[in-house]
Amino acid sequence: DSGVTQTPKHLITATGQRVTLRCSPRSGDLSVYWYQQSLDQGLQFLIQYYNGEERAKGNILERFSAQQFPDLHSELNLSSLELGDSALYFCASSVGPGDTEAFFGQGTRLTVV
Amino acid sequence: QKEVEQDPGPLSVPEGAIVSLNCTYSNSAFQYFMWYRQYSRKGPELLMYTYSSGNKEDGRFTAQVDKSSKYISLFIRDSQPSDSATYLCAMSASGSARQLTFGSGTQLTVLP
Numbered sequence: 008d009s010g011v012t013q014t015p016k017h018l019i020t021a022t023g024q025r026v027t028l029r030c031s032p033r034s035g036d037l038s039v040y041w042y043q044q045s046l047d048q049g050l051q052f053l054i055q056y057y058n059g060e061e062r063a064k065g066n067i068l069e070r071f072s073a074q075q076f077p078d079l080h081s082e083l084n085l086s087s088l089e090l091g092d093s094a095l096y097f098c099a100s101s102v103g104p105g106d107t108e109a110f111f112g113q114g115t116r117l118t119v120v
Numbered sequence: 121q122k123e124v125e126q127d128p129g130p131l132s133v134p135e136g137a138i139v140s141l142n143c144t145y146s147n148s149a150f151q152y153f154m155w156y157r158q159y160s161r162k163g164p165e166l167l168m169y170t171y172s173s174g175n176k177e178d179g180r181f182t183a184q185v186d187k188s189s190k191y192i193s194l195f196i197r198d199s200q201p202s203d204s205a206t207y208l209c210a211m212s213a214s215g216s217a218r219q220l221t222f223g224s225g226t227q228l229t230v231l232p
């Protein structure tokens with residue numbers, strides 16, 4: 008167990024809908040990363056927050072947004088969902104903003120139908 | 121062409137075999153090289169990381185980086201059924217987890 012908690016584990020929703028994925032980082036970690044893992048694109052970095060502030064953006068669509076709250080948990084919001092958004096979404100955390108090692112949660116499997 | 125190429129396998133070996141997993145890359149800026157293990161329905165777990173060229177050993181695992189050839193390898197000695205997983209290589213220019221570029225993963229099965 009990495010200490011990173013993601014909820015829900017599974018989510019099935021219809022196209023056009025909006026969902027929120029939640030992540031609680033390891034105790035003491037200030038940095039949260041979101042990744043998307045799909046069959047055709049592999050594991051791709053989406054966005055990073057450090058102590059409540061956005062730190063880096065990767066291949067994140069405009070329909071997606073995230074935030075990190077004062078208690079350091081983070082939420083990834085996905086809106087106007089399309090079939091192609093079906094994927095595993097991972098949250099990872101680390102102590103600092105530039106750490107090499109990040110600890111991954113077990114992921115949320117999103118299925119858009 | 122992807123920045124990081126990894127043979128997806130699947131790869132099946134008998135217990136006790138030496139396993140070799142490989143990745144090639146095209147971005148010369150990559151300085152940090154990592155191997156992650158991902159069990160089915162779990163998140164990736166960092167196994168090893170190496171800075172620049174050279175070898176690094178940790179128990180049954182050895183990571184090798186050849187920057188001149190843009191080629192990295194992970195060797196698993198005395199492989200065990202518990203090593204059955206998908207192995208992902210990852211690289212970054214800065215060392216930060218936020219800038220990792222992952223390979224597509226190699227699925228390994230170690231048969232008892």
